[in-house]
Amino acid sequence: MRKLIMLTVAGVLFSAASLLQAAPREGKEVTIEGKGLCAKCALKETKTCQNVVIVTKDGKETKYYMTPNAVAKKAHAADGFCQATKEDPIKVKVTGDVEEKDGKMLIAAEKIEKE
Numbered sequence: 541m542r543k544l545i546m547l548t549v550a551g552v553l554f555s556a557a558s559l560l561q562a563a564p565r566e567g568k569e570v571t572i573e574g575k576g577l578c579a580k581c582a583l584k585e586t587k588t589c590q591n592v593v594i595v596t597k598d599g600k601e602t603k604y605y606m607t608p609n610a611v612a613k614k615a616h617a618a619d620g621f622c623q624a625t626k627e628d629p630i631k632v633k634v635t636g637d638v639e640e641k642d643g644k645m646l647i648a649a650e651k652i653e654k655e
Contacts, residue, residue: 576629578624581622591649604638604645606636615654619654632652636651637650
């Protein structure tokens with residue numbers, strides 16, 4: 541009986557481990573470079589301040605809205621996102637997980653570098 545219980549426990553543990561390993565990540569980590577602005581102050585798109593990075597590739601602009609986490613909040617005032625204007629944006633490099641939600645590109649910033 542003990543052996544049967546031990547084998548059952550081992551089987552459950554191995555099954556759980558394989559499921560966790562096979563689970564896909566929510567987003568895809570990338571590094572983007574572009575113009576940093578505030579979605580509220582500079583772009584007039586939101587009711588609250590939010591970091592946005594505008595990336596231009598092949599003549600097409602893509603806006604990446606930063607999810608509000610500790611890294612993004614710290615950089616908002618410290619790196620000048622809130623003081624930047626359309627005419628004078630800050631140049632930034634952001635690394636984080638990217639996903640598309642409701643037609644918007646979102647990035648959960650893990651690292652923000654002002655250039």
